[in-house]
Amino acid sequence: MIKHHLFVRENMPVSFKEETLEKVRSLIRRYPEGKQKSALLPVLHIAQEELGGYLSVDVMDYVASLLGLNPMEVYEVATFYSMFYLGKVGNYVLEVCHTGPCAICGGEEVLKHIKEYLNIETGETTPDGMFTLKEVECLGACGNGPAMQVNTEFYEHMTAGQVEKLIERLRQKSKEEGSSKGWAEQFS
Amino acid sequence: MLKVIIDNIEIQVEEGTTILQAARMIGGKVVPPAMCYYSKLKDSGGKCRSCLVKVVKGSAKDPRPVPKLVASCSTPVQDGMVVENTLSAEVQEARKGVVEMLLINHPLDCPVCDQAGECDLQDLSFGFGMEETETIEPRREYPGIDIGPLIKLNMNRCIHCYRCVLAAEQLTKKRAHGMLYRGDTMEISTFIQTAIDNDFSGNMIDVCPVGALTDRTFRFRSRVWFLNPMDARRECGKCSGKVVAWMFGKEIYRITGRKDQFGEVEEFICNECRFEKKDINDWVIEGPRKIKRQSVISSNHYEQMKKGSIIHPIEGTTEPQE
Amino acid sequence: MGRAILLDKVNIPGIQTFEVYRAHGGYTSAAKGLREMTPAQVQQEVIKSGLRGRGGAGFPTGLKWSFLDRKSDKPRYLVCNADESEPGTFKDRYLMEHLPHLLIEGLTLSSYALGVKTCYIYIRGEFRYLVGILENAIREAKKNNYLGEKILGTDFSLEIYVHPGAGAYICGEETALLESLEGKRGNPRIKPPFPAYKGLYNCPTVVNNVETLATVGPVITMGGDAYAKLGMGKSTGTKLMSACGNINKPGVYEVELGLPVEEFIYSDEYCGGIKNGRMLKAVIPGGSSVPILPADLILNTARGDSRLLTYESLAEGGFESGSMLGSGGFIVYDEDACIVRNTWNLTRFYRHESCGQCSPCREGTGWMEKVLYRIEHGKGRMSDIDLLVRVAKNIEGNTICPLGDAAAWPVASAIRHFRKEFEEHIKC
Numbered sequence: 001m002i003k004h005h006l007f008v009r010e011n012m013p014v015s016f017k018e019e020t021l022e023k024v025r026s027l028i029r030r031y032p033e034g035k036q037k038s039a040l041l042p043v044l045h046i047a048q049e050e051l052g053g054y055l056s057v058d059v060m061d062y063v064a065s066l067l068g069l070n071p072m073e074v075y076e077v078a079t080f081y082s083m084f085y086l087g088k089v090g091n092y093v094l095e096v097c098h099t100g101p102c103a104i105c106g107g108e109e110v111l112k113h114i115k116e117y118l119n120i121e122t123g124e125t126t127p128d129g130m131f132t133l134k135e136v137e138c139l140g141a142c143g144n145g146p147a148m149q150v151n152t153e154f155y156e157h158m159t160a161g162q163v164e165k166l167i168e169r170l171r172q173k174s175k176e177e178g179s180s181k182g183w184a185e186q187f188s
Numbered sequence: 189m190l191k192v193i194i195d196n197i198e199i200q201v202e203e204g205t206t207i208l209q210a211a212r213m214i215g216g217k218v219v220p221p222a223m224c225y226y227s228k229l230k231d232s233g234g235k236c237r238s239c240l241v242k243v244v245k246g247s248a249k250d251p252r253p254v255p256k257l258v259a260s261c262s263t264p265v266q267d268g269m270v271v272e273n274t275l276s277a278e279v280q281e282a283r284k285g286v287v288e289m290l291l292i293n294h295p296l297d298c299p300v301c302d303q304a305g306e307c308d309l310q311d312l313s314f315g316f317g318m319e320e321t322e323t324i325e326p327r328r329e330y331p332g333i334d335i336g337p338l339i340k341l342n343m344n345r346c347i348h349c350y351r352c353v354l355a356a357e358q359l360t361k362k363r364a365h366g367m368l369y370r371g372d373t374m375e376i377s378t379f380i381q382t383a384i385d386n387d388f389s390g391n392m393i394d395v396c397p398v399g400a401l402t403d404r405t406f407r408f409r410s411r412v413w414f415l416n417p418m419d420a421r422r423e424c425g426k427c428s429g430k431v432v433a434w435m436f437g438k439e440i441y442r443i444t445g446r447k448d449q450f451g452e453v454e455e456f457i458c459n460e461c462r463f464e465k466k467d468i469n470d471w472v473i474e475g476p477r478k479i480k481r482q483s484v485i486s487s488n489h490y491e492q493m494k495k496g497s498i499i500h501p502i503e504g505t506t507e508p509q510e
Numbered sequence: 511m512g513r514a515i516l517l518d519k520v521n522i523p524g525i526q527t528f529e530v531y532r533a534h535g536g537y538t539s540a541a542k543g544l545r546e547m548t549p550a551q552v553q554q555e556v557i558k559s560g561l562r563g564r565g566g567a568g569f570p571t572g573l574k575w576s577f578l579d580r581k582s583d584k585p586r587y588l589v590c591n592a593d594e595s596e597p598g599t600f601k602d603r604y605l606m607e608h609l610p611h612l613l614i615e616g617l618t619l620s621s622y623a624l625g626v627k628t629c630y631i632y633i634r635g636e637f638r639y640l641v642g643i644l645e646n647a648i649r650e651a652k653k654n655n656y657l658g659e660k661i662l663g664t665d666f667s668l669e670i671y672v673h674p675g676a677g678a679y680i681c682g683e684e685t686a687l688l689e690s691l692e693g694k695r696g697n698p699r700i701k702p703p704f705p706a707y708k709g710l711y712n713c714p715t716v717v718n719n720v721e722t723l724a725t726v727g728p729v730i731t732m733g734g735d736a737y738a739k740l741g742m743g744k745s746t747g748t749k750l751m752s753a754c755g756n757i758n759k760p761g762v763y764e765v766e767l768g769l770p771v772e773e774f775i776y777s778d779e780y781c782g783g784i785k786n787g788r789m790l791k792a793v794i795p796g797g798s799s800v801p802i803l804p805a806d807l808i809l810n811t812a813r814g815d816s817r818l819l820t821y822e823s824l825a826e827g828g829f830e831s832g833s834m835l836g837s838g839g840f841i842v843y844d845e846d847a848c849i850v851r852n853t854w855n856l857t858r859f860y861r862h863e864s865c866g867q868c869s870p871c872r873e874g875t876g877w878m879e880k881v882l883y884r885i886e887h888g889k890g891r892m893s894d895i896d897l898l899v900r901v902a903k904n905i906e907g908n909t910i911c912p913l914g915d916a917a918a919w920p921v922a923s924a925i926r927h928f929r930k931e932f933e934e935h936i937k938c
Contacts, residue, residue: 285904
């Protein structure tokens, strides 16, 4: 059975802070007039990061209103791309590559070890809301496999021991100080 | 005008005509089947791959053959092009493969499907399918969603042709459903709980080639081949009011658009005509609808058909059963 | 062999910055092109160089450029394909991370040749940190008048923007990439029309791979003829190979095309041999989409010639006994690697990454994956092997875009060369 379900529109007020809005406006200006839909992917990245960690219906409706789109267009796009989360995730999303080259270099063992260490299965979040485990396809880090990403930061040459160290290190930090430059700061 | 030869039959067509359109002008056996292309919906086609044909000569200017099979619905004719459909064993083989792909995840629930008898996938399977299935994998199953009192969505039957999305996009102002997710988990859905309610939303039913979208007001009321399709019309402020009323005796069981031999409606009709006008007094009955299309629905009502005939929808022939 | 023209300065500290890049001769080809040459001359040098698309298809770059509709009065676009997602391929990431200005310089020259005023770099979303690196390089180049209005005092102006994807391998296909860049689902378009006529926003567009565009700078510096002298036959120049798998030295290597595969695998200059002294079992030489070859056929062709790293030599023998250079993603398997498990793994990848638009790919990739899963998990039937061959054949060539072929070839080639292994899996 395919695990899709309908989502709920909560009608909670959401909005970017003013400086992010300014960034969004400048992103829209990168594309020709009338083609503001082009800014959808970058804006969704920023929205996911800054408005709750995942794309709720309300967040997507807000993005649709910013770009003048039918909300359905945003849902269609958000469900197509694997980097967008449709439900709540932990502070840290551990995305472990399980594709060919990483798999033959020990990726499967790393994955197994994380499951045991955190006592969660793929797709689940630890009870304290700290970690979500995901299996992802090729991250383009095959030469440094096994590779994984935590909130879009690369971690390479992973071993069982290193995974434990990484998890413990992440536990020490709060989410805010954990990541380096976020999506909005990447764009000049 | 451009000259094109399809299965040894030559025809002159205007520039911009696709191979499929040219084949439809010729008519008969040379017309490739189309599960996703719909001439009245912009940007439709190219997806199901059941209309694949072989271009053995690209054009008079560049006679090289096209190495791969092409989707006839979205490939424009070039002057001097030579195309093979029924004549090409490669095409027949590929089409068999496409039909198989469309069927491996399609539930074999025709006995309880309202579309049975007028289903493009039934006709396609009958024409090109294999007798046995080689798949033992469980079929894909979606959790059902409710899209309102007028239209029944059965996602398990969907072949992802995009027609209903294009119809909603092109006929209504702000479509409330779309193609979500990707790959073999792709789903037609409203994403949030909502009823699809719009003056023209019922056309989603008519454009659906299978039983994924059916008329909820007609659900399980009758097999389509037990009904008499009658051309009917009324004065309507929203649409042309020209419909087909599917009747049993004096009772109207359902209303649809008027479909041509390729299963496409001549005109889109409004929901008021389709769902609300089920009384015979609402309509001027023009007379029996001649169904040019070869399918089970054409088996009962027409003089040239005898009861118990074997119909070959794709070849367009009928042979009386002994 | 071993001549580096892309990565020759990669080890210079600070080469990521404009100052250091410029101090080591960077942007001289842009200056030469823009000041001393006409756009047509730049394009002519690229044609003469014989440079072929480094993204996988190997289509001659100059020829692709010559298809661009120059009669149209619409704006033209150059889109840099940085959606590197092919398993085994990580060369573009390396290039962008270490030599962002080499790419910017290539984009400037290419845009000049094509008459483009706006260029987008479509980069996969997982490379978020590279977005910042590239944006920074663009800012630096702009500050120094190598980008922006009236570059170097000429009449040529150019804006480059970085556009992130969001996790979809299919967006590496050029028309899916354009759809994605327009903010839509990454569904490949039905061709014709081709992007050269109707690309981004329905305007004439060229889409080229990162490595291809980065090579344009060196081509202009050394001249097309000199570049064409590098390499072998129609495989001119150098190519970035990303080597991974069971080897001693995984990494990105620049090789002059024509290098023997054996040398590439065993030389300490490159892969450094198989890890832990094991035996070589198989290689996928050009990214996961190209056919896998067993050890004997990757080292030598069926005719007994040494296999070379060229488009032609790797393809020698067709699908029977050859493969492809593809994107240069060189995946090496040692004797312990399980071909069945690996084939299942890669097929799961293609199933996950199929856009779902056309039926053979949507249904066929899922079907193959389910069958391979059964075989790998002890529930295979002997008839499944021929079934897989048949399903792969029904996908190949019948889809809208090449993802169908890319999904079919690994399965077909694994069974062709390792049928016994599949049979053994089913038996026990």
